Amino acid sequence: MGASAVDEIVRVALVEDMDVVVEGVRAWIAADPRQRAVLVADGSSIEAVLAGSGRDADVVVLDLELGGPENGGKLVTDQISGLCDADYRVVVFSVHVEPLIVAAVLKAGASAFLDKRAERRHFVDTVVAVARDLPFVTPSMAGGMLHTGAPADGKRQALDAVKLSERERQALQYWFQGLDHASIAFRLTKSDGKPISAGTVRQYIGRARAKFAAAGRPCRSQFALLARCIELGLIRPEEIEDYRPGDYS
């Protein structure tokens, strides 16, 4: 993983086998008024991208469905954990926005999930936030974080044991539904009947993201995210029950 990129230009490596999407990403990055990111490598396989200039990327953006129809629609979800273990920050960019899949992707250690059809406008914001280890949550990620398995499946239940407060859950749910922060703030009133601020909504969602990271697979990007959340005052170290620094060395 590259050094902290707070003020530096974020280096993005893109694993994507459709040229038109690669061109689109290039265009979105170029269109960013502050020029916060640069595409340093692209290719149709993880190995090809990381073998070259992608090795030092701050963020690896990964299409879940590589190889097209001849690959039989097989998703590369199982490769995410390998990338995370190799200390990359992974952003998954896919049309497979089913909350079940998003949940699996996040639990494998991915830092963010972007809906290929509906969340393109968040692309640069997402990679920059991920590079800076900020608790960034897209609406599709909120769906994955709200997903809970069948009650009969004890193993899933254990994995899903993220204890969200009622406010955090409500904020996540409205975010998943497609409301903006201001609308969510309007719907979440304080005890005196006045709406909360949009900043508070961000805090709720950020806290939920931190709890989700703490309950997920331990890897360096999740550790960095948690550290950043503590730094931002979103969560206290003692709140993270599963926090095990030794696992990330």
Added chain:
Amino acid sequence: MASRPMAASSAAQRSAAEVRERFTRGGLWVSILVMSVWPVVASLPLIVVVWMSHGFVSSGAPTWVTYAVVGCVGATCSLRASQPGPGRGRDGWRSAARPWALCAVLLAGALVNELTIPGGFFGRGGYGFTTAAWFALVALWWRPVTELLAFVAANGAIGLLALALLHETGRVQLAMFLVGWCGSSVFQITIYVGSRAVAVIAGQAAEAEDAAARTRNARRAAEDIQAARRARYDMIRATVARHLDGLAAGTLDLADTRTRQEIALAVTRLRRHLVENDDVPDPLAHELRACADAAERRGVAVDLIAAAGIVPALGVEVRRALLEPVIHVLALTASRARITVVASAAEVTVAIVADTTPAPAGAGSAAGRLPVGRTAGPADSVECECDEGGDRLWAQARWTRSSASLS
């Protein structure tokens, strides 16, 4: 609804072939009973008496013992062959070779018996010729009636051969032979044919009963479908008729946004009604898909996201209430809508966010036309909310499991 006629049908459905087989098996048991009792009661005492006076070989006893063995084998094999379902025992015995091997032993036994007993063909201890057909009846039970008749004919031929060898071919003897021959075969043929006739009649009765049950079930299913159609029709008639009447009378203007929205609403609701009784694993998703399809046909891009969480089984009334806000908002949607479902065992929330066309002056806000609050009736645990901001409309329906159904 669909399961009731199916259950009734399977209860009434007794295969006619099965019934026929069962009655035929009953006939076999009768034949085995006669085959077992007759030689013991009617023949054995006489054979024992002759044995005492003329010795074992001339008494007919060897044939009696042979026939007893043949009877045991024949009865066992025929009973085993009567078990339902295919199997080696059944198929082997129901073919010609093995039963006819037993019949050959019977015919040989009859000839030997008639030639060895004292007093010629009509002498005491004459056992084989008169009794063989009972054993053949059991052995040939699963063979066609023609084979039983063939055995009777062969037994007659053996009798004639014995008469010829014994030089007892006088008129009186031939007449006695004929009486004996008929007397020793007519009952067997009657039992065989009679039992088959009873089995056929019983099978036909079962078939008739099956047909009647199928008719009853079909009628019941048709009534159920008709009732469901009637309910659907009643539900949409009011809306559709009002619009058609308005169009016919010229009071509805298709250029009016409000009219088009109302028609879009009716169409989406109709689509949902058409699929609400479909037998699918996830009816809520299925109905949402139908609503989304109806909107997409009008050019609205609908982003229908799979449910976050597992949707529990919900009644049709609850699903209707959950989809009502979605149907309303889709009718008002200008170009894009996002539909989401968040579910747990105790709560299901269906929400929609869409961009709307600005309401014409004096039409009131779009949100004002949406259902809000708790719905009455069986779906009283569904709560609807909506909110409008700028050109964006948000609505959600939330079902919570009532405390009564939790306990």
